[in-house]
Amino acid sequence: MVFLPPDLRLRPPDPALLFRRGEPDDPRLGESFSLGHIPEGRIPDVVIVGVPQDLGVRHNNGRPGAAEAPTAIRAALYRLTPETWTRHSLEQLCIVDLGDLIVDGVDIQAMHALQERCVAALLEAGTCAIVLGGGHDIAYPNAAALFQQGECGILVFDAHPDVRPRRNNLPHSGSAFRQLLEERNFPAHRLAYIGLQPFVVARVHREYLQSRGVQSCTLEEVRKRGIDTVLPELFAAISDRGRLPVYVSIDLDAVPSAFAPGVSAPATVGLLPEELLWAASFLGARPNVRLLDIAELNPRYDLDNRTARLAAWIIATFLAGMSERPLPQ
Amino acid sequence: MVFLPPDLRLRPPDPALLFRRGEPDDPRLGESFSLGHIPEGRIPDVVIVGVPQDLGVRHNNGRPGAAEAPTAIRAALYRLTPETWTRHSLEQLCIVDLGDLIVDGVDIQAMHALQERCVAALLEAGTCAIVLGGGHDIAYPNAAALFQQGECGILVFDAHPDVRPRRNNLPHSGSAFRQLLEERNFPAHRLAYIGLQPFVVARVHREYLQSRGVQSCTLEEVRKRGIDTVLPELFAAISDRGRLPVYVSIDLDAVPSAFAPGVSAPATVGLLPEELLWAASFLGARPNVRLLDIAELNPRYDLDNRTARLAAWIIATFLAGMSERPLPQ
Amino acid sequence: MVFLPPDLRLRPPDPALLFRRGEPDDPRLGESFSLGHIPEGRIPDVVIVGVPQDLGVRHNNGRPGAAEAPTAIRAALYRLTPETWTRHSLEQLCIVDLGDLIVDGVDIQAMHALQERCVAALLEAGTCAIVLGGGHDIAYPNAAALFQQGECGILVFDAHPDVRPRRNNLPHSGSAFRQLLEERNFPAHRLAYIGLQPFVVARVHREYLQSRGVQSCTLEEVRKRGIDTVLPELFAAISDRGRLPVYVSIDLDAVPSAFAPGVSAPATVGLLPEELLWAASFLGARPNVRLLDIAELNPRYDLDNRTARLAAWIIATFLAGMSERPLPQ
Numbered sequence: 001m002v003f004l005p006p007d008l009r010l011r012p013p014d015p016a017l018l019f020r021r022g023e024p025d026d027p028r029l030g031e032s033f034s035l036g037h038i039p040e041g042r043i044p045d046v047v048i049v050g051v052p053q054d055l056g057v058r059h060n061n062g063r064p065g066a067a068e069a070p071t072a073i074r075a076a077l078y079r080l081t082p083e084t085w086t087r088h089s090l091e092q093l094c095i096v097d098l099g100d101l102i103v104d105g106v107d108i109q110a111m112h113a114l115q116e117r118c119v120a121a122l123l124e125a126g127t128c129a130i131v132l133g134g135g136h137d138i139a140y141p142n143a144a145a146l147f148q149q150g151e152c153g154i155l156v157f158d159a160h161p162d163v164r165p166r167r168n169n170l171p172h173s174g175s176a177f178r179q180l181l182e183e184r185n186f187p188a189h190r191l192a193y194i195g196l197q198p199f200v201v202a203r204v205h206r207e208y209l210q211s212r213g214v215q216s217c218t219l220e221e222v223r224k225r226g227i228d229t230v231l232p233e234l235f236a237a238i239s240d241r242g243r244l245p246v247y248v249s250i251d252l253d254a255v256p257s258a259f260a261p262g263v264s265a266p267a268t269v270g271l272l273p274e275e276l277l278w279a280a281s282f283l284g285a286r287p288n289v290r291l292l293d294i295a296e297l298n299p300r301y302d303l304d305n306r307t308a309r310l311a312a313w314i315i316a317t318f319l320a321g322m323s324e325r326p327l328p329q
Numbered sequence: 330m331v332f333l334p335p336d337l338r339l340r341p342p343d344p345a346l347l348f349r350r351g352e353p354d355d356p357r358l359g360e361s362f363s364l365g366h367i368p369e370g371r372i373p374d375v376v377i378v379g380v381p382q383d384l385g386v387r388h389n390n391g392r393p394g395a396a397e398a399p400t401a402i403r404a405a406l407y408r409l410t411p412e413t414w415t416r417h418s419l420e421q422l423c424i425v426d427l428g429d430l431i432v433d434g435v436d437i438q439a440m441h442a443l444q445e446r447c448v449a450a451l452l453e454a455g456t457c458a459i460v461l462g463g464g465h466d467i468a469y470p471n472a473a474a475l476f477q478q479g480e481c482g483i484l485v486f487d488a489h490p491d492v493r494p495r496r497n498n499l500p501h502s503g504s505a506f507r508q509l510l511e512e513r514n515f516p517a518h519r520l521a522y523i524g525l526q527p528f529v530v531a532r533v534h535r536e537y538l539q540s541r542g543v544q545s546c547t548l549e550e551v552r553k554r555g556i557d558t559v560l561p562e563l564f565a566a567i568s569d570r571g572r573l574p575v576y577v578s579i580d581l582d583a584v585p586s587a588f589a590p591g592v593s594a595p596a597t598v599g600l601l602p603e604e605l606l607w608a609a610s611f612l613g614a615r616p617n618v619r620l621l622d623i624a625e626l627n628p629r630y631d632l633d634n635r636t637a638r639l640a641a642w643i644i645a646t647f648l649a650g651m652s653e654r655p656l657p658q
Numbered sequence: 659m660v661f662l663p664p665d666l667r668l669r670p671p672d673p674a675l676l677f678r679r680g681e682p683d684d685p686r687l688g689e690s691f692s693l694g695h696i697p698e699g700r701i702p703d704v705v706i707v708g709v710p711q712d713l714g715v716r717h718n719n720g721r722p723g724a725a726e727a728p729t730a731i732r733a734a735l736y737r738l739t740p741e742t743w744t745r746h747s748l749e750q751l752c753i754v755d756l757g758d759l760i761v762d763g764v765d766i767q768a769m770h771a772l773q774e775r776c777v778a779a780l781l782e783a784g785t786c787a788i789v790l791g792g793g794h795d796i797a798y799p800n801a802a803a804l805f806q807q808g809e810c811g812i813l814v815f816d817a818h819p820d821v822r823p824r825r826n827n828l829p830h831s832g833s834a835f836r837q838l839l840e841e842r843n844f845p846a847h848r849l850a851y852i853g854l855q856p857f858v859v860a861r862v863h864r865e866y867l868q869s870r871g872v873q874s875c876t877l878e879e880v881r882k883r884g885i886d887t888v889l890p891e892l893f894a895a896i897s898d899r900g901r902l903p904v905y906v907s908i909d910l911d912a913v914p915s916a917f918a919p920g921v922s923a924p925a926t927v928g929l930l931p932e933e934l935l936w937a938a939s940f941l942g943a944r945p946n947v948r949l950l951d952i953a954e955l956n957p958r959y960d961l962d963n964r965t966a967r968l969a970a971w972i973i974a975t976f977l978a979g980m981s982e983r984p985l986p987q
Contacts, residue, residue, distance in 0.1 A: 021719070026822075026860040061350070080857040083864055085876050164355075199409040199645050202355040206412055218414050223603065256602070257635050258587040258916040266633055268642045269602050273914070273927050274881065301633060304924055304959060306915050313926045316857050390679070493684075528738040528974050531684040535741055547743050552932065585931070586964050587916040595962055597971045598931050630962060 003038055003047075003125050004098075008118050010049070012036025012099040017071065019079035027091075029316065030078025034096045045093040045322060047122050048130045048315075050074070050100035051115055054264075055108040056137030057296075059172035060164075062264040065300035069308075070100050070132040072262075072299040076312035088323035090316065096127075108137065108171055116141035120148055123290055128322070130315060133295035135173035135264065136162055139249045143180045146247045146291050153190045153238030154180075155283070157276065158251040159197040159267055161216070163205050173264070173296070181212065188212040190244070192234040194227075194279075195219050195254040195271045219270060227275045231282060239288055247291040248283050250276065250314060252307060260310055262302025273310055277317045284321020292318055332367055332376075332454050333427075337447050339378070341365025341428040346400065348408035356420075358645065359407025363425045374422040374651060376451050377459045377644075379403070379429035380444055383593075384437040385466030386625075388501035389493075391593040394629035398637075399429050399461040401628040405641035417652035419645065425456075437466065437500055445470035449477055452619055457651070459644060462624035464502035464593065465491055468578045472509050475576045475620050482519045482567030483509075484612070486605065487580040488526040488596050490545070492534050502593070502625070510541065517541040519573070521563040523556075523608075524548050524583040524600045548599060556604045560611060568617055576620040577612050579605065579643060581636060589639055591631025602639055606646045613650020621647055661696055661705075661783050662756075666776050668707070670694025670757040675729065677737035685749075687974065688736025692754045703751040703980060705780050706788045706973075708732070708758035709773055712922075713766040714795030715954075717830035718822075720922040723958035727966075728758050728790040730920075730957040734970035746981035748974065754785075766795065766829055774799035778806055781948055786980070788973060791953035793831035793922065794820055797907045801838045804905045804949050811848045811896030812838075813941070815934065816909040817855040817925050819874070821863050831922070831954070839870065846870040848902070850892040852885075852937075853877050853912040853929045877928060885933045889940060897946055905949040906941050908934065908972060910965060918968055920960025931968055935975045942979020950976055 004010075018030045038044060050070025057066050074097070082090035101118060103111045115131075119142055122129045131142055139162070146152045156162075156177070163178040171179060180186040192215035196206075209216050215237060217230050239246050257266035259273050283289050294311050302308060333339075347359045367373060379399025386395050403426070411419035430447060432440045444460075448471055451458045460471055468491070475481045485491075485506070492507040500508060509515040521544035525535075538545050544566060546559050568575050586595035588602050612618050623640050631637060662668075676688045696702060708728025715724050732755070740748035759776060761769045773789075777800055780787045789800055797820065804810045814820075814835070821836040829837060838844040850873035854864075867874050873895060875888050897904050915924035917931050941947050952969050960966060 023822075023860075025862040029857075081860050082857075083859045083861045084856050085854070085859075085864065085878070089861065164352075196414070198413050198649065199358075199411075199642065201412045201414075202352075202410055203412045203418065204354040206414065220414070256588070257633065257638075259914070261633060261635075266635065266638070268635075268638045269606065277927065303632070303961070304915065304919060306919075306924065306926075309915075309924070309926045313857065320856065493681075525743070527742050527978065528687075528740075528971065530741045530743075531681075531739050532741045532747065533683040535743065549743070585917070586962065586967075590962060590964075595964065595967070597964075597967045598935065632961070 004121050005117055008114060009102040010099045011102050013074055013097050017074045017078055027082065028078060029080045029082055029090060032082060032091050032095065036099050038096050039094065042094055043125060044096040044127045046095045046130055046319065047127045048095070048097040048132065049118060050132040051103070051134040051138050052100045053103050053111055054135050055111065056135035056171060056173035057264050059108065059167055059170050060174045062173060063298065065298035066133060066135045066264060066296055068299045069134065069297035072305065072308040073132050073294065073297060073311045076305060076308045077315055080312060080316050084320040084323065088320065090319050090323055093319060093323055112137070112141040112171060116145045119145035119291065123149060129291050131293035133293060136251050136295040137171055137173045137176050138293055138295055139176035140171060140179050142249065142291060142293050143186065143247055144184055146245060147184060147186055152245045152247060154247045154249065155234060155238060156193045156249045157195050157254045157271065157279065158193060159195055159200055159254050159270060161193055161196060161201060161205055161209055163208050188214045190238050192238045193217060194230065194234065195222060197269065222271065227278055231279050235286070242286065242288055245288050245290045246286065248289055250294045251296050252294065252311060253296050255310065260307045262298050262307030264296050264298050276314055280314045280317040281321040284318035285324045287325050333450050334446055337443060338431040339428045340431050342403055342426050346403045346407055356411065357407060358409045358411055358419060361411060361420050361424065365428050367425050368423065371423055372454060373425040373456045375424045375459055375648065376456045377424070377426040377461065378447060379461040380432065380463035380467050381429045382432050382440055383464050384440065385464035385500060385502035386593050388437065388496055388499050389503045391502060392627065394627035395462060395464045395593060395625055397628045398463065398626035401634065401637035402461050402623065402626060402640045405634060405637045406644055409641060409645050413649040413652065417649065419648050419652055422648060422652055441466070441470040441500060445474045448474035448620065452478060458620050460622040462622060465580050465624040466500055466502045466505050467622055467624055468505035469500060469508050471578065471620055471622050472515065472576055473513055475574060476513060476515055480573055482573050482575045483578065484563060484567060484575060485522045485578045486524050486583045486600065486608065487522060488524055488529055488583050488599060490522055490525060490530060490534050490538055492537050517543045519567050521567045522546060523559065523563065524551060526598065551600065556607055560608050564615070571615065571617055574617050574619045575615065577618055579623045580625050581623065581640060582625050584639065589636045591627050591636030593625050593627050605643055609643045609646040610650040613647035614653045616654050662779050663775055666772060667760040668757045669760050671732055671755050675732045675736055685740065686736060687738045687740055687748060690740060690749050690753065694757050696754050697752065700752055701783060702754040702785045704753045704788055704977065705785045706753070706755040706790065707776060708790040709761065709792040709796050710758045711761050711769055712793050713769065714793035714829060714831035715922050717766065717825055717828050718832045720831060721956065723956035724791060724793045724922060724954055726957045727792060727955035730963065730966040731790050731952065731955060731969045734963060734966045735973055738970060738974050742978040742981065746978065748977050748981055751977060751981055753977070770795070770799040770829060774803045777803035777949065781807060787949050789951040791951060794909050794953040795829055795831045795834050796951055796953055797834035798829060798837050800907065800949055800951050801844065801905055802842055804903060805842060805844055810903045810905060812905045812907065813892060813896060814851045814907045815853050815912045815929065815937065816851060817853055817858055817912050817928060819851055819854060819859060819863055819867055821866050846872045848896050850896045851875060852888065852892065853880065855927065880929065885936055889937050900944065900946055903946050903948045904944065906947055908952050909954050910952065910969060911954050913968065918965045920956050920965030922954050922956050934972055938972045938975040939979040942976035943982045945983050
């Protein structure tokens, strides 16, 4: 079984990132992952791939650092235990961490093309993919990879809609969803945002969303109606009531900087960690969620790995949700 | 139209604080402000003035730094977008940032006198004033400026009541409201606090408030009854049901240090950013709110400008509330 | 009246930790404590003892620093005012801070033996004891000291259950409650946890708790049912409806790192400061709570003393609860 096109090169995860207590009865998540390869004859439940680049952030005049995020997330994720306090265990999942796409010296468009082919190959093989950004421009190749397989829905947790035009004709960390709508003709009613905020969005971008019919749930609406109300509603809408495959994209700057200081653009208010974790659990449990990414972690501004740990918890909670998915028949 | 006495000197805002993306469809708040002057023939909706001093903090044995606050708040405020996600826009307001009062080498009492004359002149001209502290001693000249025009109400968001006596006969950052009550005979029932806390107030100061009939809403009461209940009640009480002009004073140490680390006296618990923003929106929308200040930001202890951004959001949210005020008839 | 065995040596608190404003009408908590001695002829309401060691943390492969915690907590605690905004005052309590157990050069088991004898002597004298850790291994001698006097209940606020086996036959900061259950035959149904989390507990340790019948209230259950529901229920269960003496142990890593960055093992989610303070108030007011400890503060990782202040507030709030206890008849 071949998963990836042979010209795609990945750097396997550094085993030094594994945390081992040396106690057989206290295994950690990383120890149960397959690192750098897919076990013979298996279709993994989940494949993790990192995209260690911040070119898109730089093109957007942001502060560099997101290229270091995949390593920081892995260090935190590998250290967690598989214990969920439910009857399910993360150890029942086959999880592969293939490592990072090798993107050294590649320009941003070629990078996006590599990522799109990589993610598309994983999705075609039937696995669920988790992509560790990188700047939020990773959303464009991710969305394209799922959309090239047919109609799908996209749910974005973000303070910003990222519908800026290209800049000097180049994609960047603020342009992914405009590219998707305009360059790929993605249907606007299949795209929804949760957590958009005032004072950090240009009026023209708000109007762009509204004129096209993109669904935008602001932070204020989450506060009024509750994440456990708005999320299931939006999810049903973009996925045609669970019929379509779904891609979930989480920009960590949706979270207030008290909880997520290590991001490219820190936030004053936002979705709370427990709200995002509730969402990750809900979404992990939906069989049609095929693709998750986490973007914009910037370890250079993190405090004692607080934000990297939040990213790791989001992934672990999503996996815990997956462990509750009904078995395929 | 002359607004300010000719001997009052202000240092106009440094245009280098303006954030420009260089994209015409993404204007930022600072670009729509008039910097350093009042447009010919206009009465601005809002005039911003900074008071870059921390003499009062030093006299109160606090840690210096608040003198740098106006610049830090401007840098964060100018960068915000005018987008409110409502039908109103901040761009419909005429906002002037006159810059900072020049107080170099002036003693604290002379400083307060300058500030009082400056704010009084703005209020007399019919504009709403926003004062960027500085230590919380700025509340004394601010309150005095509004009160010299007639009966008014004062609402203070703070963990501490700031009713200490003068120290060595000098005002300081903990004495403003005692001075106001005793030196200006301000009527106690027109003064109310929101967010007072245990363990940071002397018993004698709590008793001082209670014996005079000042209304004190503790943090615990906010938790029990909700900011959206206690604030409208107190507002009605101090303003004679909206009839009197109101001055709102926000000490950022009312907020827990997780969200507001950059203050003179960091707090363990407190009003949450979203509670303060709800209050700012409510108060901005009241036509009788004439004066707002934000005190005690200390950029030297801030983390990645988190607290300066909170101050900027409070102001932007207050302005968003203002944009919803009914037009004068 | 002799409280302590003569061979137990304590280093009295450094009077330099006292904060004095030099204003007679603004006394601080530390000034009303008896430092280093028990007033002649009195049985104190509370005796504070510090255990400045992090050997258990080191044996558990944690990051050192908790040995510096008692001094950091005292500096924050002494500075608070006794004002509770109720009719009760902390000044009506007789509070003694005996200082720190001298444990220089002593191994961890001898240290625990010293601590157990010290705390047992205080409890026998009829006072309530507050122990400032130190790593959470302080829970073993604390629990043993109360349990040697007869049946009792134990309530633990923690993200982790600390039921690891000894390591190289040595106790450590993750073994206290397993030692208690196995080496002292403490009855499992008298032990309860609040705030246990997924992803940081080994499955085998969760099963250990469940197979023995220890009551485990996870963070998720606190979120669903409220601390004001689960705490009274658990308290009634472990104390036989208030009949038995109770020991309360608080590991600060039960709190998210946004609010408690200065701990050995920072948390992504957790009990909020206001939840812990509600619990401290509730528990302080129960006459059968005889012993409280606060563990795992690590000042080396603290931000501007945020976590030390939280520890101080927990203690002050517990004391405020105590001030409301009915007088003994």
